[in-house]
Amino acid sequence: MSDGRRVRVTGAASGIGAQDVACADGPVAFHHSQAWQALARHPALDWGRTLFAPNGERLSRTARIAALCRTLADEVETTLRQGQFPLVIGGDHSVAVGTWSGVARGIGQPLGLLWIDAHLDSHTPESSYSGAVHGMPLACLLGQGDRRLLGIGLPGAQVSAGHCVVLGARSYEPEEIDFLRRQQVRIIDGEEIARRGFAACLDEAVGIVASAPAGFGVSLDLDAIDPRFAPGVGSPEPDGLPATDVRTAWRWLAGLPGLRALEIVEYNPDRDRHGMTAQLIADLIGETVAG
Template identity: 65%
Template sequence: MTHPRQISVLGVASGIGAQDQACKDGPLAFRHSHAWQALARQPGIDWADLLFAPEVAYTPIQRIAALGRMLADAVAGQLHVGHLPLVIGGDHSVAIGTWSGVARALGERPGLLWIDAHLDSHTPSTSYSGAVHGMPLAALLGQGDKRLLDIGLSGSQIDSAHSVVFGARSYEPEELAFLQRRGVRLYLAEEIARRGFRICFAEALHAVAQATAGFGVSIDLDAVDPGLAPGVGSPEPGGLLSFDLIEAMREVAAMPGLQAVEIVEYNPDRDRHGATAALIADLIELLLVARKHA
């Protein structure tokens, strides 16, 4: 009889990569929430660490890179002892550390399901804002500021042929062209609306699960309609339904190849009535249930 994998939460309290930096408070706010306290009483999950960017007089991108290396070490460490890392951010630039750590621990590039309102695939030369949380997916594919690259493996940290962006509805043409060149499958909001959430998600999950090293899921909470999940750093009109995302995570959690999960861009300053914290807790609960029955 195999024992279910322990879920180890790694909070990453950083908003350096965002224009609105209040999401740096997201992990600590969630840890203090009633939603987390209820989860913490259950067996099979613990809050392993809370990481902060170094406060020394580095430039912002140097601090993001240093934090990325710290997070990669922490994620790889959890995988090495057989745990399932669950990263809670913080802005989406923390993904550079998360998936670099997974790639390093596995020694191979995982597939990645990137659920987001944005494509996050700018480089410094194409970015309209200069915000690094708009660049992590490009960095994970080996393009961008050299300080953000090669943290886990040399070159790309993810398997582009088995990586998918799901739910994007706000992006620039440069990002779209970059991902298309790299062979990343895109399920944009228009296609999901036309073909249906369940059909598109089933295809997306099948694609990432075919990666030989397994796969991970990165959830930017702004993928959800801000009327349902208001506590996000960069809200965009429209979006996925909370119910659909929860049902999707139920499927994800049951997959044997799942290597790590990331939930980012929680902004407690905007979270009316704790709706977004409750959504995070619901997503984690599904992981817990699935691990118990693994």
């Protein structure tokens, strides 16, 4: 970190927001991986807690996700208030509701957010084709969705729509596009990146999110990266971003003064090959502490 703060890693072990529940194993598997063990002695790094969704047959999936997100929001807010830098490892992308609600509460107002993802994650329960909550977190953070997932940090939106960018999307439904356009969220999809180049698109995206008055965050769904370089993800999509581009971007982002928190989600160890994806996560954490 450019400001010298200690980075506190929190695991958010949820798979119940997705159709493939194996992402629930991601944080624990990464915490026990050789890739993490090689980083663990770094003086600026600390693995705090790994949080789990509550069990119970009486609770619906959404209720369990909401409970985890409330606990995660408290953990992230506490990390900020203790002067440390939050880095959340998921788990399916529904945990983003907790991460960014906690940041918004900690800084006292909605923040800017760079959402790097193969998907838009902007369905509501009414528009969702699958009902999977990991396809809804960005809408929730913008103030729309299941009421149990709203207002966890601040009343209303946790993220400033005018300072929010989705980067790298290449698989989505028209309802999501319509919703984000109404919100005036900037969408830079895979086709635009191919046409303009990643560096130019990233520069525009950072200009938008980093202009948020209270600062910004970055949420990386590992499926944004081409599965040749990151096979261990919850919902792999072909033709994604090169891992080298993402590492370069991460290094730049980690050094920016307005950055409030980072999040890496959708690690599925069942689909990883030879620890490739775990090593990529470790590389990104390494860029965080070096930034």
